[in-house]
Amino acid sequence: MNSTLKSWVDVPEGSDFPIQNLPFGVFQKEGQAPRLASAIGDYVIDLVVLAEHGFFEDLKIDNAVFEQRYLNDFMALGKTKTAAVRQRLVDILDTDLDNWDASELKDFFLVPMSEAEMLLPIKIGDYTDFYSSIEHATNIGKLFRDPENALLPNWRHLPVGYHGRASSIVVSGTPVIRPKGQQIPGDSKEPVYGPSRLLDFELEMGFIVGKSSELGQTISTAEAEEYIFGMMLFNDWSARDIQKWEYVPLGPFLGKSFASTISPWIVTMEALEPFRVQGPVQEPAVLPYLEYEGKKNYDINLQVEIVPENGQSQVVCRSNFKYMYWNMCQQLAHHTINGCNFNVGDVCASGTISGKEPGSYGSMLEITWRGTKPVDMPDGSQRKFINDGDTVVMTGYCEKDGVRIGFGQSSGKVFPAI
Numbered sequence: 073m074n075s076t077l078k079s080w081v082d083v084p085e086g087s088d089f090p091i092q093n094l095p096f097g098v099f100q101k102e103g104q105a106p107r108l109a110s111a112i113g114d115y116v117i118d119l120v121v122l123a124e125h126g127f128f129e130d131l132k133i134d135n136a137v138f139e140q141r142y143l144n145d146f147m148a149l150g151k152t153k154t155a156a157v158r159q160r161l162v163d164i165l166d167t168d169l170d171n172w173d174a175s176e177l178k179d180f181f182l183v184p185m186s187e188a189e190m191l192l193p194i195k196i197g198d199y200t201d202f203y204s205s206i207e208h209a210t211n212i213g214k215l216f217r218d219p220e221n222a223l224l225p226n227w228r229h230l231p232v233g234y235h236g237r238a239s240s241i242v243v244s245g246t247p248v249i250r251p252k253g254q255q256i257p258g259d260s261k262e263p264v265y266g267p268s269r270l271l272d273f274e275l276e277m278g279f280i281v282g283k284s285s286e287l288g289q290t291i292s293t294a295e296a297e298e299y300i301f302g303m304m305l306f307n308d309w310s311a312r313d314i315q316k317w318e319y320v321p322l323g324p325f326l327g328k329s330f331a332s333t334i335s336p337w338i339v340t341m342e343a344l345e346p347f348r349v350q351g352p353v354q355e356p357a358v359l360p361y362l363e364y365e366g367k368k369n370y371d372i373n374l375q376v377e378i379v380p381e382n383g384q385s386q387v388v389c390r391s392n393f394k395y396m397y398w399n400m401c402q403q404l405a406h407h408t409i410n411g412c413n414f415n416v417g418d419v420c421a422s423g424t425i426s427g428k429e430p431g432s433y434g435s436m437l438e439i440t441w442r443g444t445k446p447v448d449m450p451d452g453s454q455r456k457f458i459n460d461g462d463t464v465v466m467t468g469y470c471e472k473d474g475v476r477i478g479f480g481q482s483s484g485k486v487f488p489a490i
């Protein structure tokens with residue numbers, strides 16, 4: 073990463089989007105069809121305008137790829153081309169302009185973020201949710217099973233996961249309707265039907281698959297990075313009461329499938345490269361197909377806050393993606409070890425990202441220890457779970473050498489059950 077690189081576009085202090093980030097997304101401006109974008113400072117970069125002015129011509133990319141509703145066709149060009157587009161953006165935005173002055177065009181390709189509506193950036197095919205934080209899995213084991221044997225016997229041998237629901241993954245800002253379903257109130261033995269009373273968030277990160285694999289093909293941990301286009305914030309909303317009653321024996325179903333909220337900007341693995349860190353030691357040793365070399369974790373600071381309808385917000389969690397026990401390469405290797413194929417646009421999420429300390433737990437279930445330690449809000453009220461009218465805002469960023477690479481936010485406001 074070139075931390076001294078500066079853009080002629082003003083990037084405010086603390087912005088998630090310096091010239092070193094340049095994430096990809098899809099936006100819409102009034103009276104215009106959706107199109108591909110990047111971001112710098114407080115501006116959306118309209119890639120269609122740049123393409124029409126020939127900025128990507130020598131990269132041999134059909135301009136139509138930038139005029140799409142989703143990033144899928146762009147990602148399918150492959151990393152050589154998508155990275156070249158990012159590099160071209162650096163050349164355009166860099167203060168060090170040589171032969172031409174792109175700033176003359178700035179009013180055409182820089183759109184103030186306040187005028188741009190960010191859309192769901194990916195046509196998501198399949199979605200898999202893992203359970204890869206050892207601190208989270210241990211907390212859940214302590215809360216619901218045996219504190220002495222919190223982790224189930226398989227946990228340290230494979231990245232546990234389940235197939236989630238892709239159709240209800242929504243972009244930040246989309247209302248979240250409190251789900252209704254079956255639940256067992258208190259000590260009752262019989263289920264009732266009604267609005268979930270234990271609505272929770274799960275602080276997760278997702279990655280997007282940008283390269284397809286064939287049915288029958290396996291992806292090794294060494295090959296896995298070729299398949300990962302980028303990452304985003306992921307709130308895996310969970311109705312704990314519905315989940316608790318329904319999950320035996322096949323796992324999560326309607327308690328999870330009503331909504332998941334992602335951030336609109338996909339931060340590329342190229343931008344995240346400087347933030348690689350070593351993962352935790354895996355003990356006992358994993359089977360050979362899960363072994364990996366090098367730094368496969370990423371140092372990404374994460375935060376969750378609850379914003380009440382007419383009140384002050386409260387930060388309820390500060391965590392970090394680097395705590396993940398199973399890394400994304402191991403997740404992909406495991407997912408394909410049976411020959412299951414991946415398509416461009418598939419999403420995998422990490423599972424709730426909890427750290428060791430109570431302030432770093434990634435769900436209200438853990439933060440309030442199943443409702444026994446409520447969170448105090450600035451207005452004097454308390455939260456055990458999420459109320460109607462609350463907005464859950466997740467943010468994340470990496471920082472090094474004075475450069476901050478941010479993810480924007482995943483924000484979702486909860487509305488009463490219908």
Ligand code: MN
Binds near residue numbers: 308423424
């Ligand atoms: Mn989850």
